[in-house]
Amino acid sequence: MRNVTVFGGSGFLGRYLISRLVKGGDRVRAAVRDPAAASHLLPLGDVGQVQPVQANIRNAASVRRAVGGADVVVNLVGLLYQRGAQSFQAVHEDGAATIAAVAAEAGASRLLQVSAIGAAADATSAYGRSKAAGEAAVREHFPGATIVRPSIVFGPEDGFFNLFGMLASLSPVLPLIGGGHTRFQPVYVGDVADGIDALSRDPASAGATYEFGGGQVYSFRELMEMVCAQTGRQRFLVPVPFALVKFDAAFLQLWPRPLLTMDQVELLKRDNVADGNCPGLDDLGIAPTPLEAVLPTYMHRYRRAGRLQPTEQA
Numbered sequence: 001m002r003n004v005t006v007f008g009g010s011g012f013l014g015r016y017l018i019s020r021l022v023k024g025g026d027r028v029r030a031a032v033r034d035p036a037a038a039s040h041l042l043p044l045g046d047v048g049q050v051q052p053v054q055a056n057i058r059n060a061a062s063v064r065r066a067v068g069g070a071d072v073v074v075n076l077v078g079l080l081y082q083r084g085a086q087s088f089q090a091v092h093e094d095g096a097a098t099i100a101a102v103a104a105e106a107g108a109s110r111l112l113q114v115s116a117i118g119a120a121a122d123a124t125s126a127y128g129r130s131k132a133a134g135e136a137a138v139r140e141h142f143p144g145a146t147i148v149r150p151s152i153v154f155g156p157e158d159g160f161f162n163l164f165g166m167l168a169s170l171s172p173v174l175p176l177i178g179g180g181h182t183r184f185q186p187v188y189v190g191d192v193a194d195g196i197d198a199l200s201r202d203p204a205s206a207g208a209t210y211e212f213g214g215g216q217v218y219s220f221r222e223l224m225e226m227v228c229a230q231t232g233r234q235r236f237l238v239p240v241p242f243a244l245v246k247f248d249a250a251f252l253q254l255w256p257r258p259l260l261t262m263d264q265v266e267l268l269k270r271d272n273v274a275d276g277n278c279p280g281l282d283d284l285g286i287a288p289t290p291l292e293a294v295l296p297t298y299m300h301r302y303r304r305a306g307r308l309q310p311t312e313q314a
């Protein structure tokens with residue numbers, strides 16, 4: 001039985017990964033800021049197999065306590081926007097470096113660091129630059145770390161499709177940010193979890209960087225059309241230039257949990273597609289789950305109550 005510590009285990013991807021790890025027989029420590037918020041993870045394994053422990057990756061002592069005795073360490077911690085001490089530098093870069101240094105010092109055999117497609121030292125978004133800096137820091141402290149860069153991740157608890165599904169249910173208009181030309185390669189959360197689980201069991205992947213994308217590339221416009229179809233809403237898709245969206249984001253980002261930030265607009269300017277130079281899900285024998293197979297399982301939340309499905313009408 002392996003001991004695995006998962007930082008960020010209480011998040012969207014965390015629950016799927018932990019479910020895979022426990023099925024593989026691992027004992028999992030879910031290292032989270034608030035262990036009470038991770039109680040939903042307990043039923044994923046046998047009694048005692050999943051243990052929430054308190055850790056803030058901005059605090060080295062708490063990271064050390066969470067990592068002690070672990071064979072495998074996984075870092076899933078990520079932010080979409082910065083707030084106070086929760087800055088990209090503190091979490092994506094310094095926090096990742098702390099985990100890598102502590103994992104090396106504690107003798108963990110494997111470290112998996114989840115980054116993002118678009119991580120680049122010259123990215124125009126602070127998010128992308130901080131993810132790249134985190135990758136570099138992890139490599140410096142733990143050269144055998146495996147880095148995983150997913151494209152946009154979909155699944156019932158995702159941020160992206162739920163946001164636009166909700167917008168489609170409330171507004172007659174959906175914005176085509178930057179004209180809707182940016183391309184994405186959405187990847188199913190369960191496939192990302194399967195991939196990380198497989199990498200954690202494959203010593204040959206140490207030191208490699210993987211990019212996980214789904215089976216198909218879509219433009220932003222195609223994704224919005226799909227949201228409309230799946231929610232049964234006919235909406236006006238209105239192209240909005242990046243400059244105007246950025247202006248709006250300057251106000252939206254002042255909200256406590258912003259719908260959009262100026263930095264996210266920068267992210268949306270670049271295609272979010274695997275570049276083909278890194279291995280991916282195919283190399284792990286994982287066939288990507290189609291977006292069309294999963295979206296209907298949760299986009300129905302945003303349909304009008306009582307509205308018949310086309311199949312029911314037939």
Ligand SMILES: NC(=O)c1ccc[n+]([C@@H]2O[C@H](COP(=O)([O-])OP(=O)(O)OC[C@H]3O[C@@H](n4cnc5c(N)ncnc54)[C@H](OP(=O)(O)O)[C@@H]3O)[C@@H](O)[C@H]2O)c1
Binds near residue numbers: 032086117
């Ligand atoms: N979802 C996507 O579409 C996507 C795409 C590309 C890459 N990624 C990357 O994949 C990883 C997982 O994403 P996700 O969607 O599962 O994110 P998520 O749902 O936002 O989860 C992030 C986790 O990080 C934890 N966290 C935040 N700050 C922390 C800190 N200072 N110390 C300890 N834990 C902290 C959060 O716990 P709290 O409850 O304590 O805040 C939460 O458990 C991230 O690195 C993300 O950047 C995600």
